[in-house]
C-alpha cells in the first residue's frame with residue numbers, strides 16, 4: 001500500500017519562506033527511495049560519492065532562490081495571496097512574466113554553467129503549462145483538472161523537484177506498447193482500485209530522478225489504439241514503495257578530486273531507468289488516465305512543452321556562453337587568442353551561441369496570449385532552435401576541440417603530481433604559460449577536457465541531441481509550428497500577378 005512520501009518536505013520552510021538547500025537535502029536524505037548502482041541499494045544519495053556533488057549543486061540552487069536578495073528574480077507572488085513561490089511555477093500572463101521565468105532559470109543555469117539540464121525549473125515548467133489549462137484535463141469520470149491544480153499548488157508551496165519519465169524503453173520500436181513481448185514491459189496501468197491505480201513496467205530514462213521529490217510518469221510517444229493502459233499522466237513520489245531507480249554509471253564516483261574533474265564532480269545529474277514494480281498511485285495524483293488523446297495533446301494543446309523547453313533553451317544558451325568562455329581562456333593559454341584565423345573560428349562559435357540566445361528573445365517577443373489570458377512562447381522560434389541544436393552543438397564542440405590542439409590531453413595524471421616537489425618543479429617549468437601558474441593552467445585545461453572529452457562530456461553531447469526527443473520528431477514539431485500558409489501564399493502571389501509580355 002502506498003504511503004504518502006514521509007513528507008515530500010519533512011523539514012519544511014516556515015510558511016511563506018523558500019525551501020533552502022539544507023531543507024532540500026534533509027528531505028531526500030535516506031527517505032526510503034530505492035536507488036541502485038553497482039549492484040547495491042544506495043541508502044543515502046546526499047552523502048554517497050557518486051551523488052554528493054550533484055546533490056550539493058541542486059541544494060545550492062535552492063539556497064540561491066531562498067536568498068532574500070534574489071527574491072524578486074527567483075520568486076513571484078500570485079495575485080490572490082501573500083506567499084511567494086519559485087517563478088518556474090508561475091503561469092505567465094504577460095510577456096514580462098515569461099521573461100521573469102527566463103531570468104530565474106538563467107540565474108540557476110549560470111550557477112551550474114548550464115551543465116544540469118533537469119534542474120527543478122524544467123518539469124516545473126511542464127506543470128505550470130498544465131495548470132494554465134486545467135479544463136484540458138477535465139473528464140466526466142474523475143476530478144483530473146482539480147488534481148492538476150492541487151498538485152501545482154502543492155509543488156509551489158513545497159518548491160518540489162520533479163523529474164519526468166516520458167519515453168518507453170527502446171526494447172522494440174517496431175511494435176506498439178501493448179504488442180511488446182510482454183504487455184507489462186512499458187509502464188502502464190495493471191489494476192484500477194477505488195482509491196487509485198497500480199502501475200507496472202518501466203520507462204527508459206529519467207534524468208535527475210535520483211535527486212527529485214517526484215517523478216512524473218507519462219508518455220510523449222504517439223500511442224496506438226490498444227495502448228490505452230500506457231496513456232497516463234501520474235505523479236509518483238521517488239520513495240514510493242515499488243519504484244526502483246537504476247542509475248547509470250556515475251561520472252563523479254571515482255574522480256579523486258574536482259581539480260581533475262571539475263564538472264563531472266559537481267554536475268553529474270544522473271540518468272536512471274525507472275521501474276514501477278506495482279506502484280500504487282492515489283487518484284489525486286492522476287492527471288490523465290487511459291486516454292490516448294489527452295496523453296498526446298498534453299504536450300501540444302497546453303503550453304507545457306513550450307515552457308519546459310523555453311527553460312531548456314535558457315539553460316543551453318548559458319552552457320554555450322560557458323563553452324565560449326572556456327575556449328577563449330584556452331586560446332589565451334596557448335597564446336593563440338590574437339591570431340586572426342583563431343578569431344574567425346571563435347567568431348563562428350560566437351555567431352551560433354548568439355543565434356541560440358536570440359531565439360529565446362524571439363520566443364518572448366513573438367509570444368501569444370490565449371483566450372484565458374495565458375502567454376505562450378512562440379512555438380516556431382522554440383522548435384527552430386531545438387531542431388538545429390543537434391547540428392550546432394557538435395559543430396561548436398568540434399571547433400573547441402580543434403583549437404585546443406594537444407593541450408587538453410598532455411596534462412598531469414592528477415592533482416597528486418603537485419604534491420611531489422620534484423614533479424611539481426617540472427610541471428611548473430613545462431606546463432605553464434604567459435604568467436599563468438602550472439596549477440592554474442592545468443585547472444582550466446582539465447575543465448576544458450571535462451567539457452569536451454570525458455565520459456561526462458560525451459553524455460552531454462548525447463543529452464543535447466536527445467533531451468527534447470530525437471531530432472526527426474523535433475523537426476516534425478517545427479513542421480507543425482511553421483506558417484506554410486503564408487509561405488505558399490507568396491508563391492501564389494507571383495502566379496496571380498498580371499502577365500507581362502515583352503514580345
Ligand SMILES: Cc1cc2nc3c(=O)[nH]c(=O)nc-3n(C[C@H](O)[C@H](O)[C@H](O)COP(=O)(O)OP(=O)(O)OC[C@H]3O[C@@H](n4cnc5c(N)ncnc54)[C@H](O)[C@@H]3O)c2cc1C
Pocket residue numbers: 118164165166167169170173204205206207208271459462463466467468469470471472
Ligand atoms: C542524456 C539523456 C537524458 C534524457 N533525459 C530524459 C528524461 O529526463 N526524461 C525522459 O523521459 N527522457 C529522457 N531522455 C530520453 C529521450 O527523451 C529519448 O532518448 C529520446 O526521446 C529519443 O528516443 P529513443 O532513445 O527512444 O530513440 P528512438 O525513438 O528509438 O530513435 C533512435 C533513432 O532512430 C532513428 N529513428 C527512429 N525512428 C525514426 C523515424 N520514424 N524516422 C527517422 N528516424 C528514426 C533516429 O535516428 C533516432 O534518433 C534522455 C535521453 C538522453 C540521451
